Amino acid sequence: MREVYAAGVGITSFTRLDYPLSEIAAYSGMMAMKDSGLTQADHLYVANMGGCRLNHQSGLASAVVDTLSLCPAGAELIENGPASGASAIKQGYMAVASGLHDVVMVIGAERMREVNNLDATDFVATLSHPLAEYIYGVTLPSLAAMFTRLYMEKYGVTSRHLAMVAIKNQDNALLNPFAHLHQKITMEGIMDSEDAMTNNPYVSEPLRFFDCCPISDGGACLILASADVMKKIKKPMVRLAGVGQATDSHAVHERENPTDLLAVRKAAQESLKMAGIKPSDVNVAELHDAFTILEIAESEEVGFFKKGEGHRALERGETKIGGKIPINTSGGLKGKGHPVGATGVGQAHEIVLQLRGEAKKRQVKDARVGFTCNFGGFGNNVVCLTFVREN
């Protein structure tokens, strides 16, 4: 198989965007074209979860390939719940690695704020088990809340640890002009003050408002290319060195140990092994913190910390910018936002900037190896990517 490189990246603000879904997607694509200097692509993948339901748009990839004047290039939409973005990157990887295509554009996009919050919550809940979870009213916040409670009891994680994740990631988001939340929060304001319960009410106990990512619109793009193409465009050589994916039982209650995220563990191992990288070699990581607990749990499953010790590392500041392994420098889903189809591509966008040394105020010094974890369902389908800076 051929080696595969990040030739260009682009992103829209993650926020409320009152443009058609296809335009949001295309805009991020144009930004990535501009970044790469490329004006054509052999194939397009579009990651999206809800266009058909939320935006009356199916065949989205065909719409975007035309908007970007890429016809007759082929195009498909890839859906893997909130992990759609990294799944689409995996397809792009295969297309270039196999030699079938030289330049593949991967765009993730979602427009969720057109509907109200309840509809958005129901929409996301459709990725739970249709017969064992969804019909009983399970939502993603409720699954995450049950997971959090078990984690608290088993490992001693407290509400204050969860708040530390939120504060760290919203601090990082303040350094990212494309992030959804530009709001400084403090332990005093969201946990300790008299009006903390008003500022930060329970969404699904023990999860509070600031433990949950916002509902965002947005698009992000990663252009993948072969080594030959990279020679021509003269961008820094950031290689997509590892791609790992694993699934777990669809219904969360069927897992032998519901605090284990086996699909994260396996996908991370597969991705790092393919890249020849140890977890301790990773310099910067974007983990899927749709809920604050997930950043802690994933930081353990990926192998940055021992199981049950992620919250201790968090306390010690090891996951901050400047710490041992900075996590979610972009702000993460929590601070940057979570337009579901765009999220995995947005994670890759951040890592490419970091490995190029273009992350400005949030730059991790000497970052050479970056990692992303994109978490589908409630951990039932996870895709992890490892990027390595070569030159």
Added chain:
Amino acid sequence: MREVYAAGVGITSFTRLDYPLSEIAAYSGMMAMKDSGLTQADHLYVANMGGCRLNHQSGLASAVVDTLSLCPAGAELIENGPASGASAIKQGYMAVASGLHDVVMVIGAERMREVNNLDATDFVATLSHPLAEYIYGVTLPSLAAMFTRLYMEKYGVTSRHLAMVAIKNQDNALLNPFAHLHQKITMEGIMDSEDAMTNNPYVSEPLRFFDCCPISDGGACLILASADVMKKIKKPMVRLAGVGQATDSHAVHERENPTDLLAVRKAAQESLKMAGIKPSDVNVAELHDAFTILEIAESEEVGFFKKGEGHRALERGETKIGGKIPINTSGGLKGKGHPVGATGVGQAHEIVLQLRGEAKKRQVKDARVGFTCNFGGFGNNVVCLTFVREN
């Protein structure tokens, strides 16, 4: 790249199926496993267009991979409108050809009859251009009707030619136990008799009821595998020898010549060239006859007949079983049915049976080369596959 083979095929009846979408998909997968003798797969692709909107099911691939006990194998949903099935097969091809996976299961499934016909028509219309077509009330039958009218004026196609396609394909469907329509129709009954207008009313003039495919539920599966795997399972060596894809402008009225289906032409050429096959070498083909006119137009664009002469070949019986190039021996979308996500995989299912000599009463004698055309949007994203029997 490695060579890629059809290791197994499975299908459900295309009809109304009152089972959850994930079960329909899984059933076809189990049938293909049984056919191949394989009990595991390294990866799963699920082609589906409307689960999120019609069936309250997103993350469908994660549901199916668990239902089939394939975890931790990775899984994604592929959507490319009505061409989702062949698009998913293309991803499976890349996964095996690249060496990333040895056995890849490709399932197409759709459950459309849960909603009423108007909702289903609106749902399919969402693949038209959101700003230039959909908001003005365009539907797929109305686009097909305008296309038909132009074709009639330009090439002398008549309503009787359209009826010939319907009669031929429903005759073929009578020979296929999995087909949706088991109903013998005649020129007398649908065109000439006194009650023909009652039997066969206009849907969107000049298209009549029997010019349009039914709305179907169904699932189909194709298991793709490397040559090494094929040696173990001892199935006939049917190779996926050519994969072609092309896009065209999203809004139909923007095409320079709206009676040309350029994406069909390019995708077919690419697929046949990759396989080293001339159109005249093809022994059996499944074309995307969602509307009768499309079989005629595609038979020309693929290169079986000259442009504007497909209806003449039809008159001469050249596309019947026993004719020069039998088209839609399965019954096609018209007779077998059109569960959109399943259709492209269903086409491959028929071709594999034909090349194995397992198509029973509808068997094309000595079929060695088979071809499928899966038509997305109104011709804006087309995937063509060429299969060759090796032993």
